[in-house]
Structures are given as structure tokens and as C-alpha cells.
Amino acid sequence: MDHKAEIKAYWQSFVSKHHLQNATYSAWAFGNSPEMANELADLTFKGIKTATTSAYDLYEENEPYPQVGEYNIILDGSGHPVCITQTVVTEIMPYKNMTAEHAYHEGEGNRTLAYWRSVHEPFFRNEFKEAGQTFTEDMTCFCEVFEVVG
Numbered sequence: 001m002d003h004k005a006e007i008k009a010y011w012q013s014f015v016s017k018h019h020l021q022n023a024t025y026s027a028w029a030f031g032n033s034p035e036m037a038n039e040l041a042d043l044t045f046k047g048i049k050t051a052t053t054s055a056y057d058l059y060e061e062n063e064p065y066p067q068v069g070e071y072n073i074i075l076d077g078s079g080h081p082v083c084i085t086q087t088v089v090t091e092i093m094p095y096k097n098m099t100a101e102h103a104y105h106e107g108e109g110n111r112t113l114a115y116w117r118s119v120h121e122p123f124f125r126n127e128f129k130e131a132g133q134t135f136t137e138d139m140t141c142f143c144e145v146f147e148v149v150g
Helices: 003-018 034-045 100-106 113-130
Strands: 025-028 051-055 071-075 081-094 140-148
Touching: 003 025, 003 071, 003 081, 034 071, 034 081, 051 100, 051 113, 100 113, 100 140
Parallel strands: 025 071
Antiparallel strands: 051 140, 071 081, 081 140
């Protein structure tokens, strides 16, 4: 079964089990490498990772921002579905104002704000560089909190 068919079957099983109608989803993997995708998908599946942060300014012009109530199929580094999350909170804030609470909910490392910054700053610096832009601590973060629902 190819990945698209596998993802669609995973979604159809969830929809049937929960008697959902007209629900939609996005399927994606965390991070920028198969290893990071595997690690973060596993933390999500285990309920340790319940938040994520993206660079607000790097969304494409017509790319929708995550919305409360949306479903996401979290993929591993090989593109296989691991679990389904539902967005429960979204918030926009400058990188320099990131909270220890949000860093904790991201579930990575020792779950401190210092650890969060130590892995997110290089990640964002690289993303901005690839987009021909420069990372600053004033960059706008799109913060999302979610729960595993399937």
C-alpha cells in the first residue's frame, strides 16, 4: 500500500470509529529529518509532546494557519501514520517571549525553556536561511497545542 492510500485508510478508520461527518485532516511530519520526525511522532503518540511551534512569517501566502478543532495525522520519518491529533489552542507570540509552559508541552529534551531554545533557534535559523531571510528573536512564532485523539 502506498503512503497516500495508507494515510487515507488510517483516516477512514478514525472517521468511522468516531462517527464523524465532513471532517478533514492534514497529514504531516514534525521537523526536517526522518530521525526528528520519528522522535517527535513517538513523543506525540505517547502524549508527552502536546504542542508545536512554527515560524509564522515562513508560511506560504495561501497556506492556511492551523485552526482550533482541526485534525492532523502525524507521520513518522518514513511517511507512515502514527496518530491523529486535534488542535485545541493556537497563539501567536514573538520568539523572545516564548513561555516555559509552552516549551514544557513541546515535550522535548528536559522540557525546559532553555532546552527548547537550544534546539529551536538552530532549527529556525536554518529555516529562515533557506527562505533567504534572517532569524531574529523578534520573529513571530505560531504556537499550537493539541491532544491525541486517535
